[in-house]
Amino acid sequence: MLRKAYVPGTAALLAALLAGCTDGSSGDGAADDANPGAAGTATAAAQPGRYRTLPEPCGAVGHRTLDSLLPGIKQLTDLDQRDKAYEGEATLTYDNDRKVGCRWKVEATGATDHLFVDLERVVSYDNTVSDDTQAQRIFATKQVAADLPEPVSAGSGAGSASPSGARSGAPGGPAPTSSAPASPASPSASASTGLPSSELQPRTLSDLGDEAFVDDTLGSSGSTAKQRTVTVAFRTSNVIVTIVYEEQPTTVGVVPDSEEMQDKARKLAARLADSLGG
Template sequence: MAYVPGAVLIAALVAGCSSGTEGGASAADSKPGTLTVSAAPPGKYRTLPEACRAIPLATLKDLLPGAAQLPEAQQETVYEGTPAGTFDTDRRVGCRWKYDAPDASRNISIDFERVVSYDPSVSDDDRAREVYAKKEEAADLPSAPLPPDDAGKGTVTPQGSPTASANADGKTGATPGTTDDAEDATGDAGAATDGGTAGSPAESLQPRVLDKLGDSAFLDDLLTRAGSTAQHRTVSVVFRTSNVIVTIEYTAQPALPTEVPDSKELQEKAQALGEKLVDRLSE
C-alpha cells in the first residue's frame, strides 16, 4: 500500500520538473532583445486582368485609327488582339493589337507583371519597386530637361527630316548634322515641330519620369528606321501600382519615308491608356 503514494509522488516530481523546464524556455523566449521574424505583407494584387479585354473598345478605335472603317469581320479580328505567350497567367499576361492602313500602321501592346517576393522578410511591393527601378534605369532617361532656348534647334535636310547635334532627350548622335542621326536617334529634336506640334517645348516631349501615374512611372520615346527608308516611333509608358508593373508600347509608322510620326499624339494617347489601366486594375 505504501508503494502507490510513492509512485504518485515521483510522478508529481517529474511533472513539476517538466513544467519548470517549459516555463524557463518561455521566459527566455520573451526576454527583452529577442528578435522575432514576421512575414512581410503580400502585395495588393493576387490576380491579373485578361490582357486582351483590358482596353475598352472605344479606346482601341482611337489608338488604331482607320480600323473602324473595315468590314465588321475584319474589325473583330483587329480588336480582339493577340495574347502574349506565358507560362503562368497569374504572374504575367500581355496582348498586342495591330492595324496596317495604306498610309500608316499602328500597333499597341500591353504587358502586366505581378511581382511576388519569395523572401519572407521582403514584401511584394518592395520587390516590385526593385524590378521597376531596374526598368527605369535601363531606359537611360535624361537627367535634366534641355533649356527652352536650345530645345528643338537643328537643320532640315532637303528630304524634310529634322537633324540636330543634340536630341530632345539629351543624347548626342554619332555624327551631328546627318540624316541618319535624325532617323535613328532616340527622342529626336524634331519632336517639338513635327506632326503639327510647332511651338511646343521640346523638353515636355523628351523621355521623362511621370508624376501622376500609379505609384511610379516613366515615359520613353524612340524614333528609329525600319528597313531602308521608313521611320517608326515607339512610345513606351511603364508604371507600377503596388506589386504590378505595366508596360505599354505604342508604335506608329507612316508609309512615306519623309513623314515623322507625331511624338505628341503618341505620348498623349499612351499616357491616357496608362490611366485607364490603373483604373482597370483597381476594379
Template sequence: MQRRARKAYVPGLAALLVALVAGCTADTGTEGSAIDSKTGGTKTAAAPPGKYRTLREPCGSIGRSTLKDLLPGAAELPDDQQQKIFRGTADVTYDTDRRVGCSWNADSPDASHHLTLDFERVVSYDTAVSDDDRAQEVFATKQAAASLPAPADTGPEKGQGSSPSTTPSQSKPPTGSAPPTGTPSGSATPSGSDPLAGLEPRVLDGLGDAAFLNDVLDGAGAGSTAQRRTVSVVFRTSNVIVTIVYVEQPARTTEVPDSKELQEKAQSLAGRLAEEFSD
C-alpha cells in the same frame, strides 16, 4: 508497531512529492529559456504581401472606342477583320497570375500601328522584403534600362518612388535614339525655341506609384528608309507593373510620326488603366 511505522512513512513520502514537483517546475523554466535562445527571443513579422493577388485579362482591358483611336484605319475594314484586330492576340504565358500580355496590329493607307500591353505581378520571396518594395526594385531596373535623362536637382527632399520631371532645357534624348518630334501641325515654332520641349523621355508624375515615358525614333528595319517611332509608358501600382508600347510607322518615307500625338494617346491609355487597377 505497524501503526507507528506508517505514520513515519507518510511525512517522508509527502516531502519526496514536494521535491519532485519543485524539480519539474525548475526544469520547465530552463527548457523554455533554451527554446527562446534558439529562436532569438522574438520572431520578426514577415513583410506584408502586395495589394494584388491576380491580374486583369489584358486583351479585354482596352475598350473598343479606345482601340479605334489607337489603331486608325481598322474601323474602315470589314466586320470580320475588325473583330480579329480588336480582339488582340494574347501572349503565351505559363502563369496568368504572374504575367499576361496582349498585342494589336493594324495597317492603314497612311501608316501601320502596333500596340502591346503587359501586366506583371511581382512577388517577393524574401520574407523581409514586401511585394511592393520588390516591385519598386524591378521598376527601377526598367527605368534605368530606358536611359532617361537625369532629373534636375530639386534639393534633398524628393518624392518617394518617383523623381521629379526633367527640365527640357537641361536634358537630352537617350544616346542612340533620334530626338522626338512634336511640333503641332500648322503651328509655327518661334525662333530660338525648342520644339521638343516637354516631349523628352522623362519621369511622369501622378500616374500610379511611379511612372516614366520613353520615346525612340529609329529606322523600320534593314533596307527600309521609313521612320518608326516607339513610345513606351511604364508605371507601377503596388506590386503590379504595367507596360504600354505604342508604335507608328508612316507609309511614306518622307513622314515622321508625331511624337506629341503618340505620347498623348499612350499616356491617356495608361491613366485609364491606372484608374481601373485602383478600383
C-alpha cells in the same frame, strides 16, 4: 546612338534597394518561434502586395481606345476581320495571375500601328521583403535600362544635353547656335528631326501610379520612313504595367507625332491603372 543617361537618383535608389536584400537575411538572425523569450530575434513577415490577380489583358483595352490608337480598325470593311483586330493576340504565359499581355497590329492607308500591353504582378518569395519592395526593385531596374536622358532645366546653357540629339537613331552632336530668331515650330517635335521637344523628352511621370516614366524613340527601318516607339511604364503597389505603342508611316518623309502618341499611350495607362482589381 549616344545619349546622356539620367540615372543618379534612380541608380542610387536601385543600389539601396538591392543592398537591402542582404540586411537581416543571414541564417543566424532567423526567427525562432520555439524560443519566445529571446528578445529581438522574431521578424515580422513582410506584407503582401495590394493586388492578388490581374485583368484579362486583351479585354482590358476598350474598342473606343483601340479605335484611337489603331485607326486602321475603322478602315476594315470586313466585320470578321474587324472583330479579330479588336480581340488582339494574347501573349503566351504559364501563370495568368502573375504575368499577362496582349498585342495588336493594324495596317491602315497612312500607317501601320502596333500596341503591346504587358502586366506583371510581383510576388516576393522572401519573407523579409514585401511584394511592393520587390516590385520597386524590378521597376528601378527597368527605369535604369530605359536610359532616360538628363532633363533640360530652364535657363540651361548651350552646353546642356539636347534631348533631340540624345534620342535619335543616329549619332547626334550639339546643334549649331544662331542669333537669328527661332522660327515657329511644332510643340511636339523638332521640325528638322521629328524628335520630341524638351517638354516631351523621355522622362519620369508623377501623375501615374506610384512611379512611372515615358520613353520616346524615333528610328528608321530599312527605308527612310521613320518609326516612332512610345513606351509608358508604371508601377502601382506590386503590379508593373508596360505599354509599347509604335507607328510606322507608309509615306516616306512622314514623321509620327510625338505629342499625339504620348498622349494616347498615357491615357491608356491611366485607364489601366484605374481598372486594376484589388
